[in-house]
Amino acid sequence: xxxxxxxxxxxxxxxxxxxxxxxxxxxxxxxxxxxxxxxxxxxxxxxxxxxxxxxxxxxxxxxxxxxxxxxxxxxxxxxxxxxxxxxxxxxxxxxxxxxxxxxxxxxxxxxxxxxxxxxxxxxxxxxxxxxxxxxxxxxxxxxxxxxxxxxxxxxxxxxxxxxxxxxxxxxxxxxxxxxxxxxxxxxxxxxxxxxxxxxxxxxxxxxxxxxxxxxxxxxxxxxxxxxxxxxxxxxxxxxxxxxxxxxxxxxxxxxxxxxxxxxxxx
Numbered sequence: 001x002x003x004x005x006x007x008x009x010x011x012x013x014x015x016x017x018x019x020x021x022x023x024x025x026x027x028x029x030x031x032x033x034x035x036x037x038x039x040x041x042x043x044x045x046x047x048x049x050x051x052x053x054x055x056x057x058x059x060x061x062x063x064x065x066x067x068x069x070x071x072x073x074x075x076x077x078x079x080x081x082x083x084x085x086x087x088x089x090x091x092x093x094x095x096x097x098x099x100x101x102x103x104x105x106x107x108x109x110x111x112x113x114x115x116x117x118x119x120x121x122x123x124x125x126x127x128x129x130x131x132x133x134x135x136x137x138x139x140x141x142x143x144x145x146x147x148x149x150x151x152x153x154x155x156x157x158x159x160x161x162x163x164x165x166x167x168x169x170x171x172x173x174x175x176x177x178x179x180x181x182x183x184x185x186x187x188x189x190x191x192x193x194x195x196x197x198x199x200x201x202x203x204x205x206x207x208x209x210x211x212x213x214x215x216x217x218x219x220x221x222x223x224x225x226x227x228x229x230x231x232x233x234x235x236x237x238x239x240x241x242x243x244x245x246x247x248x249x250x251x252x253x254x255x256x257x258x259x260x261x262x263x264x265x266x
Contacts, residue, residue: 005090012094016247017068023091024059028083031061034174034210035126037200037229039065040245041212042124042172046071051117053164054078055108055125055157060088062124063101076102076116080151108152108160119166125173127157154183158190165192165217172215174200177208193219198226203234 006012010025024030039062046052046066054062057077066072079085085105092101106113128151154175161171171192175183177199184194192215199208208228230239238246 005094010087015064015068017065020064020068020095021091022059022061022064023087023094025087028087029058031059033231034200035061036065036245037210037212038062038124038126038172038174039069041174041198041214042066042122043069043071045122045170045172045214048073050122051120052076052122052124053115053117053120055123055160056080056127056152057088057103058084058126060091060101060103062126063103064091064095064097067097067100074100074102076104078104078106078108078113078115080105080107109156115164118164120164120169121166122170122172123161123165125157125171127152127154127173127175154179154186155190158186158192161192161215162190162217167218169217170214171217173213175211175213177211180211180213183211183213187213187215192217193221194223195219196224196226198229200229200231202231204228204230 006023007025009027010023012021012023014021022031035058042062043066048071050072052066052072052075054075054077057063057079058081060077060079063075063077066075077088079088082105085103088103092098092103102116104115157173158171165171171187173183180197187194194213194215196212196214198212200210200212201208212229229241231242233239
Protein backbone atom coordinates (compact mmCIF):
# COMPACT_ATOMS: atom_id res chain seq x y z
CA UNK A 1 0.00 0.00 0.00
CA UNK A 2 1.38 3.39 -1.04
CA UNK A 3 1.58 5.51 2.11
CA UNK A 4 3.00 8.49 0.18
CA UNK A 5 -0.56 9.68 -0.53
CA UNK A 6 -0.89 10.62 3.14
CA UNK A 7 -0.07 14.30 3.66
CA UNK A 8 1.16 16.31 6.62
CA UNK A 9 -1.30 16.44 9.55
CA UNK A 10 -3.09 13.38 8.19
CA UNK A 11 -3.19 9.85 9.49
CA UNK A 12 -3.96 6.57 7.76
CA UNK A 13 -6.28 4.44 9.88
CA UNK A 14 -6.77 0.71 9.54
CA UNK A 15 -10.48 -0.14 9.27
CA UNK A 16 -9.86 -3.76 10.33
CA UNK A 17 -11.83 -4.81 7.28
CA UNK A 18 -10.13 -6.76 4.49
CA UNK A 19 -7.03 -4.60 4.72
CA UNK A 20 -8.88 -1.34 4.00
CA UNK A 21 -7.53 1.97 5.28
CA UNK A 22 -8.88 5.51 5.40
CA UNK A 23 -7.12 8.86 5.48
CA UNK A 24 -8.28 11.36 8.10
CA UNK A 25 -7.23 14.83 9.17
CA UNK A 26 -8.08 15.87 12.72
CA UNK A 27 -8.26 19.51 11.62
CA UNK A 28 -11.12 18.60 9.30
CA UNK A 29 -14.25 16.53 9.91
CA UNK A 30 -13.55 12.92 10.94
CA UNK A 31 -16.09 10.13 10.75
CA UNK A 32 -17.71 8.78 13.89
CA UNK A 33 -19.89 5.93 15.04
CA UNK A 34 -22.95 7.46 13.38
CA UNK A 35 -21.43 6.79 9.94
CA UNK A 36 -20.59 3.18 10.85
CA UNK A 37 -24.12 2.58 12.14
CA UNK A 38 -25.62 4.18 9.04
CA UNK A 39 -23.58 1.96 6.71
CA UNK A 40 -24.69 -1.09 8.69
CA UNK A 41 -28.35 0.01 8.71
CA UNK A 42 -28.29 0.70 4.97
CA UNK A 43 -26.64 -2.65 4.19
CA UNK A 44 -30.02 -4.39 4.37
CA UNK A 45 -31.13 -2.47 1.27
CA UNK A 46 -27.88 -2.48 -0.72
CA UNK A 47 -27.09 -5.38 -3.03
CA UNK A 48 -24.43 -5.98 -5.65
CA UNK A 49 -26.47 -4.44 -8.47
CA UNK A 50 -28.16 -1.70 -6.44
CA UNK A 51 -27.75 1.79 -7.88
CA UNK A 52 -26.65 3.53 -4.70
CA UNK A 53 -25.64 7.14 -4.09
CA UNK A 54 -24.31 8.68 -0.90
CA UNK A 55 -24.88 12.38 -0.26
CA UNK A 56 -22.27 14.15 1.84
CA UNK A 57 -19.63 11.43 1.97
CA UNK A 58 -17.02 13.42 3.90
CA UNK A 59 -14.03 11.10 4.36
CA UNK A 60 -15.62 8.44 2.14
CA UNK A 61 -16.11 6.01 5.03
CA UNK A 62 -19.55 4.70 4.03
CA UNK A 63 -18.58 3.67 0.48
CA UNK A 64 -15.47 1.95 1.85
CA UNK A 65 -17.51 0.02 4.42
CA UNK A 66 -20.20 -1.07 1.96
CA UNK A 67 -17.66 -2.19 -0.63
CA UNK A 68 -15.49 -3.81 2.04
CA UNK A 69 -18.44 -5.80 3.34
CA UNK A 70 -19.21 -6.84 -0.24
CA UNK A 71 -22.66 -5.26 -0.17
CA UNK A 72 -22.15 -3.57 -3.54
CA UNK A 73 -19.81 -3.68 -6.51
CA UNK A 74 -20.05 0.04 -7.24
CA UNK A 75 -21.11 3.10 -5.31
CA UNK A 76 -21.22 6.79 -6.15
CA UNK A 77 -20.79 9.53 -3.54
CA UNK A 78 -21.11 13.33 -3.52
CA UNK A 79 -19.30 15.81 -1.31
CA UNK A 80 -19.55 19.60 -1.47
CA UNK A 81 -16.24 20.35 0.25
CA UNK A 82 -13.39 20.15 -2.22
CA UNK A 83 -10.79 19.47 0.46
CA UNK A 84 -12.77 16.45 1.66
CA UNK A 85 -13.31 15.21 -1.91
CA UNK A 86 -9.59 15.28 -2.56
CA UNK A 87 -8.82 13.38 0.64
CA UNK A 88 -11.59 10.81 0.08
CA UNK A 89 -10.33 10.17 -3.44
CA UNK A 90 -6.87 9.47 -2.07
CA UNK A 91 -8.38 6.94 0.36
CA UNK A 92 -10.12 5.25 -2.56
CA UNK A 93 -6.83 5.15 -4.51
CA UNK A 94 -4.93 3.95 -1.45
CA UNK A 95 -7.20 0.89 -1.36
CA UNK A 96 -7.17 0.34 -5.13
CA UNK A 97 -10.95 0.85 -5.38
CA UNK A 98 -11.07 3.41 -8.20
CA UNK A 99 -13.24 1.07 -10.30
CA UNK A 100 -15.76 0.59 -7.48
CA UNK A 101 -16.02 3.90 -5.62
CA UNK A 102 -16.64 7.18 -7.45
CA UNK A 103 -16.28 10.34 -5.35
CA UNK A 104 -17.84 13.41 -6.98
CA UNK A 105 -17.40 17.06 -6.06
CA UNK A 106 -20.79 18.73 -6.26
CA UNK A 107 -23.73 20.51 -4.66
CA UNK A 108 -27.09 18.73 -4.58
CA UNK A 109 -28.80 22.14 -4.86
CA UNK A 110 -27.24 22.73 -8.28
CA UNK A 111 -29.05 21.97 -11.54
CA UNK A 112 -25.66 21.27 -13.13
CA UNK A 113 -24.77 18.32 -10.90
CA UNK A 114 -23.48 15.43 -13.01
CA UNK A 115 -24.26 11.90 -11.84
CA UNK A 116 -23.98 8.45 -13.38
CA UNK A 117 -27.75 7.85 -13.31
CA UNK A 118 -30.89 9.93 -13.46
CA UNK A 119 -32.50 7.88 -10.68
CA UNK A 120 -31.21 5.62 -7.91
CA UNK A 121 -32.50 2.65 -5.94
CA UNK A 122 -30.99 3.88 -2.67
CA UNK A 123 -29.70 7.24 -1.44
CA UNK A 124 -27.74 7.23 1.82
CA UNK A 125 -26.93 10.33 3.85
CA UNK A 126 -25.45 11.43 7.16
CA UNK A 127 -26.58 15.06 6.78
CA UNK A 128 -25.68 18.02 8.98
CA UNK A 129 -27.70 17.67 12.19
CA UNK A 130 -27.56 21.16 13.63
CA UNK A 131 -29.32 24.37 12.67
CA UNK A 132 -27.03 27.22 11.65
CA UNK A 133 -27.84 29.11 14.88
CA UNK A 134 -26.84 26.14 17.08
CA UNK A 135 -23.43 26.82 18.67
CA UNK A 136 -20.56 28.94 17.43
CA UNK A 137 -18.79 28.16 14.20
CA UNK A 138 -16.63 29.96 11.68
CA UNK A 139 -17.96 30.52 8.17
CA UNK A 140 -16.30 28.08 5.78
CA UNK A 141 -15.00 25.84 8.59
CA UNK A 142 -14.99 22.23 7.38
CA UNK A 143 -16.30 20.79 10.62
CA UNK A 144 -19.06 23.39 10.78
CA UNK A 145 -20.15 22.60 7.23
CA UNK A 146 -20.32 18.90 8.11
CA UNK A 147 -22.28 19.44 11.34
CA UNK A 148 -24.43 22.52 10.69
CA UNK A 149 -26.98 23.24 7.97
CA UNK A 150 -24.65 25.70 6.26
CA UNK A 151 -24.65 24.15 2.78
CA UNK A 152 -27.35 21.47 3.05
CA UNK A 153 -30.59 21.43 5.00
CA UNK A 154 -33.05 18.61 5.61
CA UNK A 155 -35.26 20.26 2.99
CA UNK A 156 -32.41 20.23 0.46
CA UNK A 157 -31.77 16.54 1.04
CA UNK A 158 -35.47 15.60 0.85
CA UNK A 159 -36.03 17.58 -2.36
CA UNK A 160 -32.96 16.02 -3.94
CA UNK A 161 -34.06 12.52 -2.95
CA UNK A 162 -37.52 13.18 -4.37
CA UNK A 163 -35.96 14.04 -7.73
CA UNK A 164 -33.27 11.38 -7.81
CA UNK A 165 -34.90 8.31 -6.29
CA UNK A 166 -36.85 5.81 -8.36
CA UNK A 167 -40.46 5.32 -7.32
CA UNK A 168 -40.31 3.07 -4.23
CA UNK A 169 -36.61 3.91 -3.93
CA UNK A 170 -35.19 4.35 -0.43
CA UNK A 171 -33.61 7.25 1.42
CA UNK A 172 -31.64 5.93 4.39
CA UNK A 173 -30.18 8.39 6.85
CA UNK A 174 -29.04 9.06 10.41
CA UNK A 175 -30.24 12.15 12.24
CA UNK A 176 -30.43 13.74 15.66
CA UNK A 177 -33.22 12.15 17.68
CA UNK A 178 -34.36 15.52 19.01
CA UNK A 179 -34.98 16.67 15.43
CA UNK A 180 -36.96 13.60 14.39
CA UNK A 181 -40.15 15.64 14.07
CA UNK A 182 -38.47 18.00 11.60
CA UNK A 183 -37.19 15.07 9.57
CA UNK A 184 -40.51 13.20 9.35
CA UNK A 185 -42.48 16.29 8.36
CA UNK A 186 -39.94 17.31 5.74
CA UNK A 187 -39.73 13.83 4.26
CA UNK A 188 -43.51 13.51 3.98
CA UNK A 189 -43.77 16.92 2.34
CA UNK A 190 -41.31 15.66 -0.29
CA UNK A 191 -43.35 12.52 -0.90
CA UNK A 192 -41.00 10.24 1.03
CA UNK A 193 -42.72 8.17 3.70
CA UNK A 194 -40.73 6.99 6.72
CA UNK A 195 -41.06 3.20 6.94
CA UNK A 196 -38.42 2.15 9.49
CA UNK A 197 -36.98 3.88 12.57
CA UNK A 198 -34.35 2.68 14.99
CA UNK A 199 -33.38 4.86 17.92
CA UNK A 200 -29.77 4.88 19.13
CA UNK A 201 -29.24 5.30 22.89
CA UNK A 202 -25.85 5.80 24.57
CA UNK A 203 -27.09 3.71 27.55
CA UNK A 204 -30.29 1.73 28.09
CA UNK A 205 -31.57 4.27 30.66
CA UNK A 206 -30.59 7.39 28.68
CA UNK A 207 -32.62 9.20 26.00
CA UNK A 208 -31.83 8.46 22.37
CA UNK A 209 -29.40 10.89 20.77
CA UNK A 210 -29.57 9.52 17.21
CA UNK A 211 -32.17 7.88 15.03
CA UNK A 212 -31.72 5.74 11.92
CA UNK A 213 -34.44 6.35 9.33
CA UNK A 214 -35.48 4.54 6.17
CA UNK A 215 -37.96 6.34 3.94
CA UNK A 216 -39.56 5.21 0.67
CA UNK A 217 -40.50 7.49 -2.18
CA UNK A 218 -44.25 7.22 -2.78
CA UNK A 219 -44.51 4.72 0.05
CA UNK A 220 -47.76 4.09 1.91
CA UNK A 221 -48.04 5.39 5.49
CA UNK A 222 -46.88 2.61 7.81
CA UNK A 223 -44.03 3.14 10.24
CA UNK A 224 -42.18 0.32 11.99
CA UNK A 225 -40.30 1.39 15.11
CA UNK A 226 -37.61 -1.22 15.64
CA UNK A 227 -35.90 -2.29 18.89
CA UNK A 228 -33.55 0.38 20.25
CA UNK A 229 -29.85 0.14 19.56
CA UNK A 230 -27.86 0.59 22.80
CA UNK A 231 -24.19 1.62 22.52
CA UNK A 232 -22.81 0.92 26.04
CA UNK A 233 -23.72 -1.55 28.77
CA UNK A 234 -23.86 -0.59 32.46
CA UNK A 235 -20.08 -1.17 32.73
CA UNK A 236 -19.32 1.33 29.98
CA UNK A 237 -18.36 -1.35 27.45
CA UNK A 238 -19.79 -1.76 23.98
CA UNK A 239 -22.91 -3.90 23.86
CA UNK A 240 -22.88 -7.20 21.98
CA UNK A 241 -24.49 -5.72 18.90
CA UNK A 242 -22.04 -2.81 18.67
CA UNK A 243 -19.15 -5.25 19.02
CA UNK A 244 -20.60 -7.37 16.25
CA UNK A 245 -21.01 -4.39 13.95
CA UNK A 246 -17.39 -3.38 14.48
CA UNK A 247 -15.82 -6.86 14.61
CA UNK A 248 -17.26 -8.81 11.69
CA UNK A 249 -14.44 -11.35 11.43
CA UNK A 250 -14.76 -12.35 15.09
CA UNK A 251 -18.53 -12.54 15.33
CA UNK A 252 -19.64 -13.55 11.85
CA UNK A 253 -21.09 -11.64 8.92
CA UNK A 254 -24.12 -9.78 10.25
CA UNK A 255 -23.80 -7.30 7.37
CA UNK A 256 -24.74 -9.93 4.80
CA UNK A 257 -28.17 -11.20 3.76
CA UNK A 258 -28.19 -13.91 6.46
CA UNK A 259 -28.14 -12.50 9.99
CA UNK A 260 -27.40 -14.23 13.28
CA UNK A 261 -30.91 -13.69 14.57
CA UNK A 262 -33.80 -11.32 14.10
CA UNK A 263 -32.69 -9.15 17.00
CA UNK A 264 -29.46 -8.31 15.23
CA UNK A 265 -30.81 -7.39 11.82
CA UNK A 266 -29.98 -3.89 10.63
